Amino acid sequence: MNSEAEKFAGVDGAKGAWVVAFVTGTTLTWTECASVTEVLEATRDCARVGVDMSLSLPERGYRVSELEAKTFLGPARSSIFHTPVVDVLDAASYDQACSISRAIAGKAISKQTWHILPSVKAWRDANFDPDKYVEVHPECSFRVMSPTTVFSSKKTGRGVGQRLATLMRWSEHLDLADLPLGPAVDDFLDAAAAAWSARRFHIGEHRVFGTADPSDRIVA
Numbered sequence: 001m002n003s004e005a006e007k008f009a010g011v012d013g014a015k016g017a018w019v020v021a022f023v024t025g026t027t028l029t030w031t032e033c034a035s036v037t038e039v040l041e042a043t044r045d046c047a048r049v050g051v052d053m054s055l056s057l058p059e060r061g062y063r064v065s066e067l068e069a070k071t072f073l074g075p076a077r078s079s080i081f082h083t084p085v086v087d088v089l090d091a092a093s094y095d096q097a098c099s100i101s102r103a104i105a106g107k108a109i110s111k112q113t114w115h116i117l118p119s120v121k122a123w124r125d126a127n128f129d130p131d132k133y134v135e136v137h138p139e140c141s142f143r144v145m146s147p148t149t150v151f152s153s154k155k156t157g158r159g160v161g162q163r164l165a166t167l168m169r170w171s172e173h174l175d176l177a178d179l180p181l182g183p184a185v186d187d188f189l190d191a192a193a194a195a196w197s198a199r200r201f202h203i204g205e206h207r208v209f210g211t212a213d214p215s216d217r218i219v220a
Contacts, residue, residue: 006047008202010136010194011039013053013119014183021191022046023199026172030188032180036122043133048202050136050194054120056216057086060104065210065218069140072209076151079139081116084109089121130214136197137209138190140220142166144207145196154186163189170196 010021018033020042033039043049056063062082070077084097085104091097097117098108142151146166152159167174167189179188200206201219210216 006202007045008048008050008195008199009043009046010050010138010191010196010198011043011052012138012183012187012190012194013116014187017182019180019183019187019191021188021195023171023192023195026170028167028171028174028192028195030179030191032182036126040126040128046132046198048198049133050141050196050198050201050219051123051133052136052138052190052194053116053123054083055123055130055133055135056214057083057089057120057124058216060085062105063210063216065135065216068209069137069218073139073143076139076143080137081110081113083120084113084117089117089124134198134201134214135218136194136220137218138193140207140209140218141193141197144220145170145193154189160185160189163193167192167196 007022007024009023012019014032018036018039019030020033020039021028021030031042033042066080066082070080073079084101087104088097088100088109091100094111094114097114101107101109142163149162149166151162154160154163197206197220206219209218209220
């Protein structure tokens with residue numbers, strides 16, 4: 001398997017849109033897509049795609065993958081929002097979503113979780129191959145990529161610099177001169193980390209949180 005000749009991608013949400021990072025060999029570039037449908041079209045020729053979004057939902061309680069990833073992240077565990085139970089997707093309002101979650105899981109969902117539900121639903125409604133599109137949490141990816149780095153928040157200049165330096169040890173060429181105008185810097189970095197994990201998954205070098213199959217899996 002010659003992974004250097006293949007194309008991989010990473011996907012991160014960006015204020016209602018999606019940032020897609022593409023890697024071929026050691027060259028990393030980015031684009032922006034308006035919908036999951038556009039993402040699937042843009043990544044059709046990729047061998048594997050890492051997605052920073054919940055691709056599986058629990059019927060009750062918490063996903064094992066998220067609990068394991070939180071333990072791995074330690075002080076950065078708050079960067080993972082717990083995926084709500086699947087019945088919450090039918091809620092018409094935040095209050096209703098909280099009521100459904102309390103009845104099934106014993107706890108309301110956060111406002112942050114409520115705001116990402118449209119993106120979760122968009123992926124759930126999409127017709128994608130779960131063996132090709134795998135869930136990734138970029139903060140896990142960066143820590144696997146550079147285990148000795150004590151990462152600062154990705155919202156700080158130091159955190160951005162750390163993540164860029166980490167990516168540059170993996171990719172010889174980062175095209176930062178022509179980035180799409182809308183997304184924030186951390187969206188591009190997260191998409192790139194997701195692409196790194198997608199390649200690792202493809203060649204069998206990935207770390208798994210949760211199950212080996214797509215039912216409850218995050219890869220890094």
